Amino acid sequence: MARTGYVHGEPDDDEVCRLVRQARFVATFSLDTFEAPPGARVLDVGTGVGAMAAELVRLCPGIVLTGVDVSRAQIERARALHPVATYVQADARALPFDDASFDRVHMSWVLEHVVEPLPILREIRRVLRREGVAHLSEVDHDTLVVEPPLEELARTMASMNDAQRASGGDPCLGARLEALVREAGFTRVEARRVLLRGDDAHDDVRGELLVQFAGLFESLGEALEADDMARALRVAAALRERGAGSLVEYQPVVVHASG
Ligand SMILES: C[S@@+](CC[C@H](N)C(=O)[O-])C[C@H]1O[C@@H](n2cnc3c(N)ncnc32)[C@H](O)[C@@H]1O
Numbered sequence: 001m002a003r004t005g006y007v008h009g010e011p012d013d014d015e016v017c018r019l020v021r022q023a024r025f026v027a028t029f030s031l032d033t034f035e036a037p038p039g040a041r042v043l044d045v046g047t048g049v050g051a052m053a054a055e056l057v058r059l060c061p062g063i064v065l066t067g068v069d070v071s072r073a074q075i076e077r078a079r080a081l082h083p084v085a086t087y088v089q090a091d092a093r094a095l096p097f098d099d100a101s102f103d104r105v106h107m108s109w110v111l112e113h114v115v116e117p118l119p120i121l122r123e124i125r126r127v128l129r130r131e132g133v134a135h136l137s138e139v140d141h142d143t144l145v146v147e148p149p150l151e152e153l154a155r156t157m158a159s160m161n162d163a164q165r166a167s168g169g170d171p172c173l174g175a176r177l178e179a180l181v182r183e184a185g186f187t188r189v190e191a192r193r194v195l196l197r198g199d200d201a202h203d204d205v206r207g208e209l210l211v212q213f214a215g216l217f218e219s220l221g222e223a224l225e226a227d228d229m230a231r232a233l234r235v236a237a238a239l240r241e242r243g244a245g246s247l248v249e250y251q252p253v254v255v256h257a258s259g
Helices: 013-029 051-059 072-081 117-127 153-166 173-183 200-218 226-241
Strands: 041-045 064-069 086-089 102-108 128-138 145-147 188-193 196-198 247-250 253-258
Touching: 013 051, 013 072, 013 200, 041 051, 041 117, 051 064, 051 102, 064 072, 072 086, 102 117, 117 128, 117 173, 128 173, 153 200, 153 226, 173 188, 173 253, 196 200, 200 226, 200 247
Parallel strands: 041 064, 041 102, 064 086, 102 128
Antiparallel strands: 128 253, 145 247, 188 253, 196 247
16 A cells, blocks of 8 residues: 555545535636546546546546546545546556556645655656646645734644654645656646635635635544644634634645646
C-alpha cells in the first residue's frame, strides 16, 4: 500500500459528505477550464469516493471515465455512491493502463498527501496521449487569510500541516506543482493561482470557504493530539459562526499540462 499523508480519516458518512460538498465547490472554480468532448477517455487519479468524478461527468456528459484510487475503502464507496465511472483499485505510481490510453487526466488534492509526487506525474504523462491534457488541482495552505484575525487559527493550521508532513504529505504542494510537472517531462504547462475571496460582496464564496476549512479541521480526528484536536474544534466552531463583515481568502493552484 502506498504511504500517504492523508490525515482526514476513513470515508465514513461525515467524510463522504465533506468530500461531496467540497467537490461541488471545487468544480465551480477548477473545472471551468476542463473540457472533454463526448466519447473522450478520461482518467481521474486518486478519485476517492468519486465526488469529483461525478462533477466531471455532470460538466462533460458522454465522457468515458475511469477512476483510480489506492484505497479499497474509497473505491468501494465510489462504486456505491457515484456509479459514473469504471473504478479501479491501483497505486498511481504504477497505473495499470497502456501508454497513451487517455485523452484527459484529472487529479485533485492527491499529491499533497503523497511522499513521492514525481512518479505519479510521470505515470500520468505516460498514460496520456501526447496531445492530451492533464488537469491538476492542488492546495497551498500558506495562502489562507482570515479577517478579523482568529485566535488559535495559526496554531491549528500549524498542527494540521505538521500532521500532514509527518505522514509524508505537503500542505503547500501547490506552490511547487508547476516545477514538479515540468520535472515529470511535460513541455506545455500553464499554472494559475485561483484567488477565492469571500467577503460581504462574495457571501457565497465566504460561506463555502468557512464551511470547507471548518470541515477540514473537524475531520482531523486521530491525526492530532487531544489538546490540538480540541483547539481545532474550537477554531472550526468559530469559523462556522463567522458571517457579515468578515473576510476569508484562499489560493489553490490549477495546472494544465501536455506534451
Ligand atoms: C483528498 S482525497 C481526494 C479525492 C478526490 N480527488 C476529490 O477531489 O474529491 C485523496 C485521495 O488520493 C488517494 N491516493 C493517495 N495516494 C495515492 C496513490 N499513490 N495512488 C492512488 N491514489 C492515491 C487517497 O486514497 C485519497 O482517496
